[in-house]
Amino acid sequence: xxxxxxxxxxxxxxxxxxxxxxxxxxxxxxxxxxxxxxxxxxxxxxxxxxxxxxxxxxxxxxxxxxxxxxxxxxxxxxxxxxxxxxxxxxxxxxxxxxxxxxxxxxxxxxxxxxxxxxxxxxxxxxxxxxxxxxxxxxxxxxxxxxxxxxxxxxxxxxxxxxxxxxxxxxxxxxxxxxxxxxxxxxxxxxxxxxxxxxxxxxxxxxxxxxxxxxxxxxxxxxxxxxxxxxxxxxxxxxxxxxxxxxxxxxxxxxxxxxxxxxxxxxxxxxxxxxxxxxxxxxxxxxxxxxxxxxxxxxxxxxxxxxxxxxxxxxxxxxxxxxxxxxxxxxxxxxxxxxxxxxxxxxxxxxxxxxxxxxxxxxxxxxxxxxxxxxxxxxxxxxxxxxxxxxxxxxxxxxxxxxxxxxxxxxxxxxxxxxxxxxxxxxxxxxxxxxxxxxxxxxxxxxxxxxxxxxxxxxxxxxxxxxxxxxxxxxxxxxxxxxxxxxxxxxxxxxxxxxxxxxxxxxxxxxxxxxxxxxxxxxxxxxxxxxxxxxxxxxxxxxxxxxxxxxxxxxxxxxxxxxxxxxxxxxxxxxxxxxxxxxxxxx
DNA sequence: GCCGTTTTCGGCCCGACTGTTTTCAGTCG
Ligand SMILES: Nc1nc2c(ncn2[C@H]2C[C@H](O)[C@@H](COP(=O)(O)OP(=O)(O)OP(=O)(O)O)O2)c(=O)[nH]1
Ligand SMILES: [Mg+2]
Ligand SMILES: [Mg+2]
Ligand SMILES: [Zn+2]
Numbered sequence: 001x002x003x004x005x006x007x008x009x010x011x012x013x014x015x016x017x018x019x020x021x022x023x024x025x026x027x028x029x030x031x032x033x034x035x036x037x038x039x040x041x042x043x044x045x046x047x048x049x050x051x052x053x054x055x056x057x058x059x060x061x062x063x064x065x066x067x068x069x070x071x072x073x074x075x076x077x078x079x080x081x082x083x084x085x086x087x088x089x090x091x092x093x094x095x096x097x098x099x100x101x102x103x104x105x106x107x108x109x110x111x112x113x114x115x116x117x118x119x120x121x122x123x124x125x126x127x128x129x130x131x132x133x134x135x136x137x138x139x140x141x142x143x144x145x146x147x148x149x150x151x152x153x154x155x156x157x158x159x160x161x162x163x164x165x166x167x168x169x170x171x172x173x174x175x176x177x178x179x180x181x182x183x184x185x186x187x188x189x190x191x192x193x194x195x196x197x198x199x200x201x202x203x204x205x206x207x208x209x210x211x212x213x214x215x216x217x218x219x220x221x222x223x224x225x226x227x228x229x230x231x232x233x234x235x236x237x238x239x240x241x242x243x244x245x246x247x248x249x250x251x252x253x254x255x256x257x258x259x260x261x262x263x264x265x266x267x268x269x270x271x272x273x274x275x276x277x278x279x280x281x282x283x284x285x286x287x288x289x290x291x292x293x294x295x296x297x298x299x300x301x302x303x304x305x306x307x308x309x310x311x312x313x314x315x316x317x318x319x320x321x322x323x324x325x326x327x328x329x330x331x332x333x334x335x336x337x338x339x340x341x342x343x344x345x346x347x348x349x350x351x352x353x354x355x356x357x358x359x360x361x362x363x364x365x366x367x368x369x370x371x372x373x374x375x376x377x378x379x380x381x382x383x384x385x386x387x388x389x390x391x392x393x394x395x396x397x398x399x400x401x402x403x404x405x406x407x408x409x410x411x412x413x414x415x416x417x418x419x420x421x422x423x424x425x426x427x428x429x430x431x432x433x434x435x436x437x438x439x440x441x442x443x444x445x446x447x448x449x450x451x452x453x454x455x456x457x458x459x460x461x462x463x464x465x466x467x468x469x470x471x472x473x474x475x476x477x478x479x480x481x482x483x484x485x486x487x488x489x490x491x492x493x494x495x496x497x498x499x500x501x502x503x504x505x506x507x508x509x510x511x512x513x514x515x516x517x518x519x520x521x522x523x524x525x526x527x528x529x530x531x532x533x534x535x536x537x538x539x540x541x542x543x544x545x546x547x548x549x550x551x552x553x554x555x556x557x558x559x560x561x562x563x564x565x566x567x568x569x570x571x572x573x574x575x576x577x578x579x580x581x582x583x584x585x586x
Numbered sequence: 587g588c589c590g591t592t593t594t595c596g597g598c599c600c601g602a603c604t605g606t607t608t609t610c611a612g613t614c615g
């Protein structure tokens with residue numbers, strides 16, 4: 001067997017790279033062939049790409065453990081695709097793809113990234129003008145050569161230049177927390193319009209993804225026209241991209257796109273299902289509908305011409321023989337099968353957290369006193385917080401030494417005497433050193449109510465060393481919780497390399513709790529790690545990482561992340577009252 | 587190319603918006 005695993009194989013066979021190969025195959029199959037079946041073969045590659053991109057396990061690992069047979073167990077991967085994956089893992093290339101690329105040598109990501117430019121356009125542009133990339137396209141548009149291409153006009157040529165500019169500004173997906181206030185503000189304006197019954201941000205916002213590509217508003221109203229009027233003329237709108245009787249598309253001044261769908265009340269459920277997605281989840285539902293002799297779209301569930309459901313989402317799912325599924329689970333990653341068996345887990349609810357176990361004060365890098373943080377938490381509806389200031393080796397953050405931590409613990413006890421119906425726990429965010437040891441002595445940590453530990457330095461150790469560093473911290477009997485275990489900052493830096501599966505296993509063996517840091521820049525653990533952890537029976541906590549009382553609002557995003565990882569209330573220890581929480585820790 | 591509680595062959599989600607389409611193709615949600 002392939003012991004020694006990947007040693008001899010190409011280092012680039014990461015899931016993301018394999019998915020990219022599949023997408024390129026999908027694109028070139030669609031473009032390059034006249035075969036009427038080409039679009040379906042193309043879609044097969046795209047489906048495989050999506051599956052692989054969101055697979056928690058490494059495809060290269062699967063291959064090294066179980067070979068082709070292992071690959072075939074991946075949904076949407078059959079003999080042909082498995083062989084191509086094998087070839088890519090072994091050689092770093094896929095011959096068939098190289099051949100296709102030679103025939104249409106274009107930068108797919110660049111050209112496809114431009115709105116309104118799809119496969120047909122890219123092929124046409126290459127055939128007529130030898131356009132290979134963005135720079136070529138910009139040049140021919142500026143030179144006025146584009147208008148000569150069939151299907152193009154002077155106006156389209158002009159639009160193209162605008163779209164190229166927009167693409168070049170390169171707006172990545174937005175972090176949900178950063179635009180949440182804007183999302184909610186527009187949602188409220190829409191809901192207050194006369195004649196509007198419901199207004200909600202659907203799409204990836206309703207699924208509470210950590211980043212969102214655009215904002216998708218669904219509104220029910222008997223007369224869509226005034227809603228469309230308002231939406232396209234809001235002060236936030238920079239440009240109207242499209243507008244029809246049911247849908248409108250705008251670009252907001254903040255650089256993000258917003259879509260609007262307006263439907264009558266009797267289509268609320270089906271439209272909400274459609275517009276919440278995910279696409280993959282919806283396609284699966286629509287296939288189920290077909291197999292039951294039904295048709296599902298945003299307007300309802302139909303048997304022939306007759307509408308049989310659509311007023312509520314529950315009704316839509318029921319018509320398909322399914323239990324209702326929480327939006328956060330709708331990613332086509334096993335939730336539909338559970339719903340068919342009426343086994344959808346009861347996810348941890350928003351607003352059920354009783355405490356927050358990562359809270360900073362001005363004594364390290366926070367901006368409020370311990371008492372202000374405590375009163376803020378109480379006002380937010382919490383019953384307890386752990387004050388987790390940084391420790392001495394994190395000098396930049398004003399970390400405390402052992403002596404100072406003990407003094408702080410004493411002050412916290414005095415404060416608790418003054419606080420009614422609220423408890424502050426003495427704790428710390430202890431810095432994990434390069435070798436996995438802690439920068440505070442055990443005899444100090446023993447006097448705290450609980451201890452969190454985290455990595456804040458040496459991010460570029462090799463994966464084995466980084467993993468062992470966290471493992472050593474988890475094995476330390478003083479450490480109750482590992483904070484932000486992967487260290488990632490969304491859209492800023494990847495986490496340090498770490499074998500999260502091993503960390504999860506060790507957490508299980510040592511009764512160490514893992515954190516979901518709810519700060520919207522972190523959301524760490526991320527959704528799929530949450531799912532892995534709870535599957536193994538590891539307990540989690542959801543913390544705000546607050547540095548000011550207003551930051552308790554971040555907890556919502558942490559709960560969302562837990563729900564996206566299918567966590568129930570039993571999995572989340574800070575849904576417990578403080579005494580029971582402390583008993584549950586090691 | 588993938589896949590099978592009606593199929594190992596014959597299907598593959600389905601509709602809105604744009605443009606110049608005169609009855610639909612391309613792109614996107
Ligand atoms: N049935 C069907 N629904 C789709 C398709 N594409 C998009 N949708 C639905 C599901 C999506 O969640 C919803 C909004 O589309 P978006 O492109 O905005 O995707 P979404 O919001 O999920 O992700 P995003 O963060 O915006 O990239 O529209 C499709 O091809 N078929
Ligand atoms: Mg969206
Ligand atoms: Mg959208
Ligand atoms: Zn930290």
